[in-house]
Amino acid sequence: MGKKRSGGGLTGPQQAAKFLGVSVLAGVVLAGIAIPGAGALGLAAKGTVEGFDEIPANLKTPPLSQRTTILDSEGGLIATVYSRDRQVVPLTAISPYMQKAIVAIEDSRFYEHGAVDLKGILRAVNRNAQEGGAAQGASTLTQQYVKNVFVEEAGDDETKVREAQEKSLGRKIRELKYSIQVEEELGKKKILENYLNITYFGQQAYGIESAAQRYFSKPAKDLTLDESALLAGVVQSPSRFDPVNDAQEAMKRRNVVLQRMADIKDVSQAEADEAKAKPVQLKVVKPKNGCITAVKGAGFFCDYVRNSFLDDAAFGKTREERAKVWNQGGLTVRTTLDPQSQESVNESIKDHVDQDDKVATAVTLVQPGTGRVLAMGQSKPYGFGKNETQINFSVDKKMGGSNFGFPTGSTFKAFVAASAIERGLPPTKMYNAPYDMDYPSPVQTCGDKPWVNTAKDRVENETESEVGPYGMKEAMAKSVNTYFVEMISEIGLCPVTEMTSKLGVIPANGTKLPEVPAIALGTEGMSPLTMANAYATFANRGTYCTPVAIESITDSHGKALTVPKSKCDRAMSERTADTVNTLLLGVVDSGTGQQAGLTDRQSAGKTGTTDSRYNAWFVGYTPNMSGATWVGSGGTKQVSMENITIGGHYYDKVFGGGLPGPIWKQAVSGALSGREAPGFSTVNIPDTPSPAAGGKPNPNPNPNPNKPGKPGKPGNGKPGDGRPGGQQTAAGTGGGSPTDPIGGIDIPPGIIGGTENP
Numbered sequence: 001m002g003k004k005r006s007g008g009g010l011t012g013p014q015q016a017a018k019f020l021g022v023s024v025l026a027g028v029v030l031a032g033i034a035i036p037g038a039g040a041l042g043l044a045a046k047g048t049v050e051g052f053d054e055i056p057a058n059l060k061t062p063p064l065s066q067r068t069t070i071l072d073s074e075g076g077l078i079a080t081v082y083s084r085d086r087q088v089v090p091l092t093a094i095s096p097y098m099q100k101a102i103v104a105i106e107d108s109r110f111y112e113h114g115a116v117d118l119k120g121i122l123r124a125v126n127r128n129a130q131e132g133g134a135a136q137g138a139s140t141l142t143q144q145y146v147k148n149v150f151v152e153e154a155g156d157d158e159t160k161v162r163e164a165q166e167k168s169l170g171r172k173i174r175e176l177k178y179s180i181q182v183e184e185e186l187g188k189k190k191i192l193e194n195y196l197n198i199t200y201f202g203q204q205a206y207g208i209e210s211a212a213q214r215y216f217s218k219p220a221k222d223l224t225l226d227e228s229a230l231l232a233g234v235v236q237s238p239s240r241f242d243p244v245n246d247a248q249e250a251m252k253r254r255n256v257v258l259q260r261m262a263d264i265k266d267v268s269q270a271e272a273d274e275a276k277a278k279p280v281q282l283k284v285v286k287p288k289n290g291c292i293t294a295v296k297g298a299g300f301f302c303d304y305v306r307n308s309f310l311d312d313a314a315f316g317k318t319r320e321e322r323a324k325v326w327n328q329g330g331l332t333v334r335t336t337l338d339p340q341s342q343e344s345v346n347e348s349i350k351d352h353v354d355q356d357d358k359v360a361t362a363v364t365l366v367q368p369g370t371g372r373v374l375a376m377g378q379s380k381p382y383g384f385g386k387n388e389t390q391i392n393f394s395v396d397k398k399m400g401g402s403n404f405g406f407p408t409g410s411t412f413k414a415f416v417a418a419s420a421i422e423r424g425l426p427p428t429k430m431y432n433a434p435y436d437m438d439y440p441s442p443v444q445t446c447g448d449k450p451w452v453n454t455a456k457d458r459v460e461n462e463t464e465s466e467v468g469p470y471g472m473k474e475a476m477a478k479s480v481n482t483y484f485v486e487m488i489s490e491i492g493l494c495p496v497t498e499m500t501s502k503l504g505v506i507p508a509n510g511t512k513l514p515e516v517p518a519i520a521l522g523t524e525g526m527s528p529l530t531m532a533n534a535y536a537t538f539a540n541r542g543t544y545c546t547p548v549a550i551e552s553i554t555d556s557h558g559k560a561l562t563v564p565k566s567k568c569d570r571a572m573s574e575r576t577a578d579t580v581n582t583l584l585l586g587v588v589d590s591g592t593g594q595q596a597g598l599t600d601r602q603s604a605g606k607t608g609t610t611d612s613r614y615n616a617w618f619v620g621y622t623p624n625m626s627g628a629t630w631v632g633s634g635g636t637k638q639v640s641m642e643n644i645t646i647g648g649h650y651y652d653k654v655f656g657g658g659l660p661g662p663i664w665k666q667a668v669s670g671a672l673s674g675r676e677a678p679g680f681s682t683v684n685i686p687d688t689p690s691p692a693a694g695g696k697p698n699p700n701p702n703p704n705p706n707k708p709g710k711p712g713k714p715g716n717g718k719p720g721d722g723r724p725g726g727q728q729t730a731a732g733t734g735g736g737s738p739t740d741p742i743g744g745i746d747i748p749p750g751i752i753g754g755t756e757n758p
Contacts (some may be wrong), residue, residue: 066084066086066087088209095222101228115180145198148200217285229254236253259276296342298377300378311399334552355388358633363375363628368626406617416484416488416496417580428471434482439485446498500534508526533547584604607656609654610632617630618657618660624676646659
């Protein structure tokens, strides 16, 4: 009997404890618990009979969060991601030793009592009354399971987790009622199975299967007696009994479990003693979670897959709903990543740009006609260390990319040409294309107010020898700036912005493409994926397909989720696309992109180099693959790529055809090796008279493409893509600032590479 007060009676807590004990023994707990002394014990309203009856009778068990597996297009593992590392397994897949060990140490009378252990409750209540609080719990496995359900439901909400774990009799009472329901509905074996799958075993391992893999690199069904006892002992305090950080403490706890198993005759004393004599022998597998663990250099693609899921309403009405599904896990996501293409991209990047170079490169490959993203890689790996980054240079800001993307230089000229041809401008169209000129003014916009060159901005070509008149074929091959500025001024800005909208060419920061003539020179920041996919439209003879990275998804029960497919729409006529293909074939055959030309199949593309050589591009394609390669500065500090060593090679000047071109060539060559080589549908574009050929058609607009020099021996020659990106004199303010290249548009410093550190 408890200690009496000086006045002769029991204290309030003692009276309540005695009453609760009698009530339990009388079986009242099965219908409701009456605790008149609830106030003295600090119980909430739920501790009264009326409150007990108000507790919902149905415990809603949330599905357990599990790991999600991301696979490539052939079923190979890319990465495993999870909010909680768990693999749910049936009881038959759990070692009998493990089942006995957890019961022995946590609830040895599990198979004898009902939802609650009456003896345990009496013992706990009397102890708590003596100590004036709730020091002892006497929870059964069923009650512990119920508590873990609430912890699981709380997720990462720290307040809810604390509420689910608080040591109060109010929580105990709620657990009691739910435990009764669980016992009636599930039965002992299912409760044990659920408990072993939900409980936390430390080292980021939830559930016995993940714990067995984490500590012993084996499935739960193969756990031995001593291993099972060790894991069963961890549950009480995963940090204190962590065998990785304190093997001695873990072994002491393991031996307590073994002795308890012997005491209740689950194993013989001899078996227990033999197991006790064994040292703790672990074979630890470190937690591997998230895209940082991705293989094949696919960390950024993995991150793109995750962002694609979170951004698509097909997987939930709101981003919060989609995040809940993703974090719940248990998904198997098969993606569009092509292992051969990804390997080729990785090799090409490795051969041309080093991780610790001052600049970075990013390469993205897509499939024309399907929008499937086949490969995605960059020279700064996915990570948190030096010369690593979590910024995906290949995608837009909202998908994890740089703040502003990267100005595309002359690669934008293909869109201007497509717009003009679609409006009926012949590919033989001649413009004077002088070496330098004022931007023509006024230029029609989509609105009523035309663009006017109030600042007297000027544009010029790369060298004074680049003087027209030129036709479109030669102007594209040479990338003549003044030619395309005259073209956009004639057709107006609206056809160009309408065309780029159809091609998905949207600035990486999500803003609207400005209606200024300077866009013809690629002043706006785009992502490589955007450019690769837009050029894929030319390869697909004018039909644009939205990019997709997810092929199929199944949930933890093997049920297929509905996955959005690429949406394809006609952006231009086949004739227009065929004409652009013919023009861009000339770029790699005899123009600025010769170093990117493939040797075993037809290829087309366009080079681009921006002002001060902060960025260099090659965007090219075959009928069955399109890709974009960018080289430049990934952080706030812009690096001018002149007199620079990249990938161990010295370059006096980097331009689109001289470094991005060869990267693209190697990547695409390997990606298409052994695969069909279809040809383009082309049109006949007659050569036009060229002043470079004395008024006669010029068969080779650029006979001496520049090549990288050797260390200590600079290469010679001009950048082969004219003056893409515009000169400083093209700035809208007239001040010549490379960070303000567009008339009337204020651009913050660092726009070209974003504001993040690489």
